[in-house]
Amino acid sequence: MPSIFSKLKDGIKNLSYQRKILLTCLTVSILPLTITTVFCYFQISNSLLKEEKNALNYTLQTAADSLDSQITLYENLLSHVAMSEIVINTASREYNTIYDKYEQFTYSYDVFINNIYTQYRDVKQITLYTVQDGLEHGPQIKSIDKLNSEPWFMGTTSTVSPSGQWFIDDNGDLIVIARIPEPFTKYVKAYSQNCVAIRIDEKGFFYFLDHLTDDCRVNVLCGTRSFFEYTSPSISENENIKMESLSLKSQKSWTISMEKPHYLIVQSARHMLWVMLIITGACLVLVFVLSGIFSDFSVRRIHRLNKAMQVIQTGDFSLTVSDDSKDEIGVMTNNFQTMSEKISTLIKENYQSQITLKEAQLKALQAQINPHFLYNCLSLINSRALLTHQDDIGKMSQLMSTFYRTTLNKGKSDILIKDEIKNVLAYLEIQQLLHDKVFSVQTEIDPLLPDIRVPNLILQPLVENSIVHGILPKGKEGKLYLTVRRVENMLHFMVMDNGVGIPPEKIPTLTCTESNGYGLKNVNERLILTYGEQSALKINSIPNESTMIVFKIPID
Numbered sequence: 001m002p003s004i005f006s007k008l009k010d011g012i013k014n015l016s017y018q019r020k021i022l023l024t025c026l027t028v029s030i031l032p033l034t035i036t037t038v039f040c041y042f043q044i045s046n047s048l049l050k051e052e053k054n055a056l057n058y059t060l061q062t063a064a065d066s067l068d069s070q071i072t073l074y075e076n077l078l079s080h081v082a083m084s085e086i087v088i089n090t091a092s093r094e095y096n097t098i099y100d101k102y103e104q105f106t107y108s109y110d111v112f113i114n115n116i117y118t119q120y121r122d123v124k125q126i127t128l129y130t131v132q133d134g135l136e137h138g139p140q141i142k143s144i145d146k147l148n149s150e151p152w153f154m155g156t157t158s159t160v161s162p163s164g165q166w167f168i169d170d171n172g173d174l175i176v177i178a179r180i181p182e183p184f185t186k187y188v189k190a191y192s193q194n195c196v197a198i199r200i201d202e203k204g205f206f207y208f209l210d211h212l213t214d215d216c217r218v219n220v221l222c223g224t225r226s227f228f229e230y231t232s233p234s235i236s237e238n239e240n241i242k243m244e245s246l247s248l249k250s251q252k253s254w255t256i257s258m259e260k261p262h263y264l265i266v267q268s269a270r271h272m273l274w275v276m277l278i279i280t281g282a283c284l285v286l287v288f289v290l291s292g293i294f295s296d297f298s299v300r301r302i303h304r305l306n307k308a309m310q311v312i313q314t315g316d317f318s319l320t321v322s323d324d325s326k327d328e329i330g331v332m333t334n335n336f337q338t339m340s341e342k343i344s345t346l347i348k349e350n351y352q353s354q355i356t357l358k359e360a361q362l363k364a365l366q367a368q369i370n371p372h373f374l375y376n377c378l379s380l381i382n383s384r385a386l387l388t389h390q391d392d393i394g395k396m397s398q399l400m401s402t403f404y405r406t407t408l409n410k411g412k413s414d415i416l417i418k419d420e421i422k423n424v425l426a427y428l429e430i431q432q433l434l435h436d437k438v439f440s441v442q443t444e445i446d447p448l449l450p451d452i453r454v455p456n457l458i459l460q461p462l463v464e465n466s467i468v469h470g471i472l473p474k475g476k477e478g479k480l481y482l483t484v485r486r487v488e489n490m491l492h493f494m495v496m497d498n499g500v501g502i503p504p505e506k507i508p509t510l511t512c513t514e515s516n517g518y519g520l521k522n523v524n525e526r527l528i529l530t531y532g533e534q535s536a537l538k539i540n541s542i543p544n545e546s547t548m549i550v551f552k553i554p555i556d
Contacts, residue, residue: 021298025291030284037280056246059212060258064250066208067220071252074176074200075164077116081126082162082178082196086112090141091130091194092183105137113140122204124173128180129157129195147195153177162191168227172202202228217243217259227254235261301329305336312340414453417491421445421484424459428480431467439471439478446485450555455526461519462495462537462549470499470547489555496548502541511537520549527551 012020081087090109095101113126125139129147136142147153152169157179164178177197182190206228212218217235220228235241247257301323308321319340323333415423428441463482471478483494502510511524520537527535531553541547 019295021295022291025294026287029287029291033280033283033287037276040276053244056244056258056260057248060246060248060256063208063212064248064254064256067254067256068250068252070205070208071166071250071254074198074205077120077123078164078176078178078196078198081116081198082180084112087128087196088180088183091128091132091135091180092192095135101135101137105141109137110140122201123198124201125199127197127199129197131193144193144195147177147197157193157195160195162189166222166227168202168225174200174202174205174227176200212258215261215264219257221255221257222253235259298329301325301333305329305333308336415456417449417452417454417484420454420456420459421449423457424463424482427460427463428482435472438476439467439480442479442481444481444483444485449484449486449491452555454553455530458523458527459493459495461523465520466495466497466499466547466549470497470501473500474498486555487552490552491555492550492552494548494550496546498546501543501545501547502539503543504541507539507541510539527553 012023015023086108090104093104095104109128116126117123127139128141129144130141131144133143144157147157150169152167152175154167160177160179162179162181164176167175167177169175175197177195179191180194180196182192206220209218209220209228209230215232215234217231218228219226219230235243242262243259244262245257245259247255249255305321308319311319321333321337323330425443432439432441459482463480466480467478471480477498479498481494481496483492483496485492510520513519513521520539524537527537535551535553537549537551539547539549
């Protein structure tokens with residue numbers, strides 16, 4: 001009499017393939033999911049709370065790093081201003097006339113200060129405090145006595161650090177101040193009583209704290225003095241909230257402290273716990289639904305593959321079957337398709353290869369006929385022009401013949417360097433005739449160039465770009481310079497024009513942009529493929545003045 005186990009085994013064995021998949025999915029899904037849910041319920045709360053605190057610490061560390069960067073930035077700016085010859089001379093030199101003051105203030109000091117305003121948008125004012133009597137110039141230059149009377153200034157000028165001290169005024173603006181070196185002794189650290197102060201906008205200086213102020217209390221201290229303080233309205237309204245305090249000291253000895261309500265820190269952990277419980281319940285429901293869908297999907301793929309095999313058996317190879325899955329069924333389906341394609345290819349191979357051979361022969365014949373036809377036409381034009389004394393037409397036909405002979409180059413991809421130069425010189429003369437010599441050409445070709453071969457058409461596209469996109473848009477007094485010279489074991493090439501130039505933001509894309517024919521991208525790629533990265537095109541341009549393209553290739 002068969003046992004219960006044997007009956008169960010036989011019953012599972014006789015189930016359809018779809019029911020076997022369904023039973024397997026239910027068994028392997030429900031049990032692990034139940035165990036995982038119970039375990040995660042007790043672990044996730046502490047884990048998420050710890051991660052939230054780590055995230056707050058990381059945020060505070062990021063803010064401290066940003067604060068150090070801001071302090072370093074403006075202390076370096078202060079050092080640059082204090083050590084400037086213009087500032088030192090303005091504060092210490094003797095002025096014989098009012099014009100001397102006007103000249104120094106207007107043409108030296110103001111220009112220097114305005115340039116800094118342009119570069120640093122958050123700098124509201126730079127003030128030079130000098131001990132020299134009568135030396136005042138609006139808010140830019142004041143007497144040292146006015147510094148001592150400033151409400152935000154603490155101490156005396158002799159106690160001001162040469163490296164910079166920080167203060168804050170009633171409006172919240174930050175002021176960093178330092179003493180100026182004595183004239184001619186700034187490198188031996190001898191400092192005068194003259195001072196320079198930089199006033200910085202608070203919002204611009206503490207911009208990195210904007211994302212920290214939501215539902216928080218943030219304070220920034222330098223020593224014992226507060227330079228930034230903010231309390232969220234939600235905290236101000238309820239002073240009995242339990243707060244979590246975090247504090248971090250920056251490398252510049254400034255301290256950032258943050259207080260955040262405890263319930264906000266654990267809120268995300270509680271939320272995640274509820275989300276996990278809801279997801280777990282939903283997963284239990286989805287397991288039943290998806291198991292049925294998955295089993296049906298797997299069996300359907302087998303049926304589709306079987307149907308494709310039956311169609312191929314009839315000799316119809318037009319049917320395409322594929323499977324994106326990487327499981328056994330997907331691999332088998334794709335292998336079957338590959339086998340079908342190979343069989344179809346073997347059948348058509350001989351026929352297709354004969355067609356391809358004929359097309360190649362036809363293209364080769366066209367490549368031989370067309371250039372000869374062009375050269376014969378140009379030769380006829382030249383002879384007729386000479387007979388009728390049309391020298392310009394004759395010259396143009398000769399130049400066109402020279403240009404296309406070297407350009408076509410009998411279908412070869414490389415050319416002698418002398419022929420490449422002959423090609424570009426012919427092209428330049430053609431362009432001068434076409435545009436009635438609206439531009440001039442100056443060449444500097446080394447007469448002792450080596451007899452080497454280079455990739456075909458590496459100069460003409462560069463010259464064409466200079467003429468079409470640089471010189472012609474300018475429309476007057478165009479000049480183009482072409483230089484080819486040998487420097488040790490390298491050939492250096494330069495094409496330069498005085499055209500409209502190229503916007504700086506467009507230069508990096510020139511060698512990456514597709515264009516018709518042989519563009520800069522084509523030339524650059526052929527140079528790199530032939531000679532390596534050292535031969536890549538280098539483009540420099542000054543808008544509305546000039547553009548220069550250079551490259552070099554090894555002689556070996």
